[in-house]
Amino acid sequence: METREDAAVPLSFELNGETVAVRAAPAARLLDVLRGPCGRTGTKEGCGEGECGACSVLVDGRVVNACLYAALDVEGCRVTTIEGLHDGAGGPSALQRAFVTLGGTQCGFCTPGMIVAAEALLAANPDPAADDIRGALRGNLCRCTGYVQIVEAVRSAAAARRAGADAARAAAGAPS
């Protein structure tokens, strides 16, 4: 009998800045490759049908539901999971700090996907209004928070990032 392992093919991509080489079956979901052979369990499975967003990851900067994404489609791509979203020195990012400080996380199961989706939003729109944030996070379900403190956390993190960017520009002597 043929097992799934026999059918697996090599797959190589960049995960959180590191090159990884694994084997994946043609039908494998990106979610299973991340949580299984890659050992990155921060990405959660909440529904398996693209409705809850707990498995949100970035593929070349774009938010996707890893539960619906074919693993082999990330060949050669840059994949970012919650584990890759730190401040560059292994500490929490502005979003992660704000989620903790302002009550954006409760049970925490939706939090990784929520932060990944918010990261993509802030990359595209550094100064989102509350409605922009709600719109960007509408694919990420949360049953604990009622979203109020999540939206506050994203706004606060956006402000912190803008201030940080301003400070960096000032330090570099660039015109603001």
Place this chain on the structure above:
Amino acid sequence: MSAARDAAGRTWVGRAVDRPDGADKAAGRTLYIHDITRPGMLHGKVKFSADAHARIKRIDTSRAERLPGVRAVITAENTPQIRIGFLRDNVVLKGEKVRQFRDEIAAVAAVDAATAAAAVELIDVEYEPLPGVFSPDEALAEGAPLVHETAPDGTPLTTNAMSLTFGHESGDMEAGMRAAVHVAEGTYSTPLIQQSCMGTAGCIAEFDTAGNLRIVAKTQIPFLAQRDFTRILPALGLAGRTVRVIVPALGGGFGTGLDTHPYEYISILLAWRTGRPVKIVYDRAEEFACLSPRQSSVTRVTQGCDAAGRLTFRRIDVVQDNGAYAAWGATYPSVMLLPATSLYRVPAVSFKAQLVYTNNPYCQAMRGYGNPEVTWPIESTLDDLAQAAGVDPLEMRLRNCNEPGEVTPMDLRVTTCGLRECLEKTGESLGWSEKRGRGSAPPADGARAHLRRGVGLASLIHVGGGGKIYRSDGSGIILKADDFGSVNVSYGGVEMGQGLHAALSVAVADAVGVRPENVVVNQTDTATCPWDVGTHASRGAFMACNAALLAAEKLRARIFAAAEDVYAEEVARNVAKARRRDASCEPPPPDVVAGARAADFDLRDGRLFLRERPADELTSVEFGRLLRAIHFRDAGTVFAVDAFYEPPTELPDWERGMGNLSANYAYGTQGAEVEVDTETGEVRILRMAAAHDVGRVLHPTALKGQIYGALAQGIGYALYEEVRTERGRVVNAGFTDYKIPTACEMDFPIDLHFVETNDPSGPFGAKGVGEPGLVPTAPAIANAIHDAVGVRITDLPITPERVLAALRAKRGEA
């Protein structure tokens, strides 16, 4: 953060300290059941029934057994019979008859989840269909088929009515009805809804060589689960062996963890059969269709008032569709009694609840536990009554408001009560006096003439100081001070996202006298934590922090007594060190140091000092250094103290509905301003206000999250959530067809008010707050809809179809 103390002497309680579990959650490092593996672990999968009511004629597992990778297939044939549920009416693996679509018939353990899933599909079951009953009306009809032909003890049954009895009669009902000048009545229904934890249910069971069970379980009742699992060991030939329940991080609870579930016993049976750890995790479709939802109910309510709008009587009859088996959720009426008897002052009350077995999925607990089901009709008919009496609904509620010190018809002894302030604050937030009753006026813009706005409000009473439904409502705690000045907390309640550990860490910090980052709350483990009845009834923070206060007092007393022996030496070290920096440094008076006794010491923010010299560095000793000095010497010692807090409450007499089951009661009012589209029936929320009597704020961020989150669940319950079934089969088992609120639905301002009544029973004055936030949400919205368009909706969820139908009926188009 600076560590100033407030007037009540608290440094950390009431402050928005980062919650201790937050950083790992935001980094994706927290381990849920889905993330945990064990060496050699197998994956289990359950074969569920394909019929709602049928005899099982044959189960053929041979094809599944032959599938490579399968390690065990179990059925009722090859395992001991295990009965579960508090009525023992649910056999884990069904061999003779299925009573609901989700009945467990067989299970597989395989080397991976995909193989287990494939194997389950290879199990053939032949059924002989039986006629079923899919509503309480059908189930109670003459000659209806019986869901259970016999009681667990073999006694023949003749009805689907359950034997559980909940009732209440108080006051002079005849006099109350005679005194009523105005009467309002109605029949209200609530739907089946799903708790919708983002992290689905699951467990990993394994046995050690001696036959002791270790189970990692997504539960809210680790100690009752330990008892339940221990009870089945004799059937496995393991009498006398032990059970250890370990609780992982929970991806939400909301009541789903208040019972032990068939899948947990199946995991145990598979582990016992294979000798390997076995994990079962539900996928989302299983979570919807095979984990018990919240009961549906139908409530008939009648209330009357005198000419001045004072309530004279209230009658409530509830029928609850329990589904095929009894989980703890079958005891919802125990909590329904609170709003029925004690929400506002009513001199005569009658309450009856009838629970019925049907062939629908069996139901279990969800947040609020019967309270929303009954508050919805009470608060809806109260608005009708106000209208009949010509009294403003807010004024009506104020005239009947509960007050501190009252004893209610069910003998609840009210300590503090902030309901009046909750009502007033909600009214202010909504702009009640300007907006109420103006609903028919269309907004100025003519293009929006089909839109109507209205405001409404509703209140709640809930247990705020534990809820005694078991022979002990207590909680144990252990505080262990380590060599590094940290306090390790072992507590038996469960953090499931609500912020228990956040509240506990600031409470322990203040109670012991250390900083919150030096409080380490351990994951719940029955092997290391003392007994706790369970994290339900909004009791977690109330119980844990009260227990912590008792233990902290003991810990401080022991440490201060031991400090007498080492204190002078430690101060001498301070002096020597200071002198090396500054030779002219003046030492403290020798008699002050040498004569320091336990009563002279205080501990705050990790520093021991003399009460008389709080700011003096020379006479203060860092906590960790002090502990090491006491530990590492001749006849040294370490500190671990325990305490058990049992609240001063009583187990009610449920048949009479009497008894003071909680140490205090939480009150609150929520208000809504809505806009109703009279062409589509859609309801848009423009603003909500929520004023809650919380006793005292322990942790503001966690508290806000509890209220905002519950309110969002209340909105889902009010407007769109419903598990739909067709002859017992769940037809919307996923988030595609079962909608919970997204961020876009929560796009309106919410005014939160915390009314601090400083309850004498509460830790630092705090009451429990976990559930109240979803209790009055639906009637507040329904009352606002009535204010806007003059229709009374009596069935949840309030869908556009129902609003449109009501509008048409009002216009006489029915």
